[in-house]
Amino acid sequence: AAAAGHDTVLVRPRPRVAVLVTGDELDHAGAPQPGRVRDALGPLLPSLVAELGGETVAVRHVPDHPHGSLARAVHAPGEAEVVVVTGSTSVGTTDQLRRLLADGEARMVVDTVACRPGHPMLLAELPSGLWVVGLPGNPYAALVSARTLLGPLLAGLSGRSLPGLPRVPVHGSAKVGPGRTRLVPVSWADDGCRISTGHGAAFLRGAAVGDALAALGPDWTDGRPAPVLLPRG
Numbered sequence: 001a002a003a004a005g006h007d008t009v010l011v012r013p014r015p016r017v018a019v020l021v022t023g024d025e026l027d028h029a030g031a032p033q034p035g036r037v038r039d040a041l042g043p044l045l046p047s048l049v050a051e052l053g054g055e056t057v058a059v060r061h062v063p064d065h066p067h068g069s070l071a072r073a074v075h076a077p078g079e080a081e082v083v084v085v086t087g088s089t090s091v092g093t094t095d096q097l098r099r100l101l102a103d104g105e106a107r108m109v110v111d112t113v114a115c116r117p118g119h120p121m122l123l124a125e126l127p128s129g130l131w132v133v134g135l136p137g138n139p140y141a142a143l144v145s146a147r148t149l150l151g152p153l154l155a156g157l158s159g160r161s162l163p164g165l166p167r168v169p170v171h172g173s174a175k176v177g178p179g180r181t182r183l184v185p186v187s188w189a190d191d192g193c194r195i196s197t198g199h200g201a202a203f204l205r206g207a208a209v210g211d212a213l214a215a216l217g218p219d220w221t222d223g224r225p226a227p228v229l230l231p232r233g
Contacts, residue, residue: 014055015157018080019045020073022087022096023137024064040139040204041086045146051232052151053158054082064088070096071104074132081157083130084150087137089120097134098122106132110149115181115215117141117201121149131157138201144183147213147229165227168192170214178218185210186228193228 001009021042025035032038039061046056057080062073074083088097101108101124110123118141122134133150135142155162168186172195176182185206186193193214198205207213213229220226 012157012159014053015082015154016057016080017049017054017082017084017154018058018060018076019049019056020060020062020070020083020085022062022064022070022085026061028061041135041137041142044139044143044204045084045086048143048146049084049150049154052146053154053160053232054150064096071100074100074130075104081129081131082133082150082153084133084135084146086135086142089122089134089136097132101126101132113145113149114179115144115148115183116177118145118148118183119180121145123149123153136201139204140199140207141201143204143207144213148183151232163230165215165229167225168214168228169223170195170216170220170226170228171223173222174216174220176216176218176220180218182216182220183213183229184216185212186214187211192223192225 021039025037026039027033027036028039042059049056060073062070085097088095104126106124106126108124112119113121118136120136124132131153135145152162169192170186171192174182174184174195185196185199187196188211196206196210215227
C-alpha cells in the first residue's frame with residue numbers, strides 16, 4: 001500500500017469469539033473418571049477458530065445447572081462478537097440454548113440442518129447484535145458444524161468471500177439416506193479421495209488423519225463425485 005502512495009488502509013479485525021463448553025459430565029483435565037467424558041472441544045476450538053479467521057478471547061466451562069448460568073455467560077458484556085456454545089443444542093431437559101434464545105427474542109437464522117452429523121446446529125442473532133453459534137456436544141459433529149456454519153459466519157463478518165467447493169470422486173463406504181447430507185472425512189488418493197475410518201459423531205480419529213470433508217448427498221454411491229470442503233489456508 002505504501003509503495004502505491006497510500007498512507008492508511010481500511011482493515012477489519014478478526015471477529016472475537018467466546019467459547020462456552022457445556023456438560024456436567026465433562027472432565028477438563030487428566031483421564032476421565034468412570035462414567036464421565038474428557039472434554040475434547042475446549043482444547044480443539046481455539047485453533048479451529050483461528051484457522052477459520054476468528055480470535056478466541058475466552059474458553060469457559062458452563063454447567064448444565066444451575067438455571068441461568070448459560071444465559072449469564074452468553075450475555076457477558078462487550079467481550080466478543082460471536083459466542084460459540086457446545087452442547088445444549090438439542091431438546092433434552094438440560095439443553096437450555098434454544099429456550100435461552102427464544103427468551104432473548106433472538107432472530108433464528110439457522111435452526112437445524114438436514115445433515116449427519118451436526119443436525120442440531122444453529123445460528124442466531126440477539127437484539128444486541130451478538131451472534132450465537134450452537135454446536136452439538138459430540139466432537140466430530142461439533143467439528144463438522146464449526147466448519148460448515150461458524151466458518152461462513154466468520155468469513156462474512158470479516159468481509160471475505162467463500163471459495164467454491166471442488167467436486168472430487170469419493171471412494172469408500174458411508175451410510176447415506178433420503179433428505180440429508182452425510183459429511184465424512186476424506187484423504188487424497190490418486191483417483192480422487194477416500195473416506196477415512198473412524199468418523200462417528202463422537203470420534204475425531206477420521207478427521208485427524210483426513211485431509212478434507214466430503215459432503216455426500218442422498219444419492220451418492222461409491223466413486224461418484226461430491227463437493228469437498230478444504231481446510232482454510
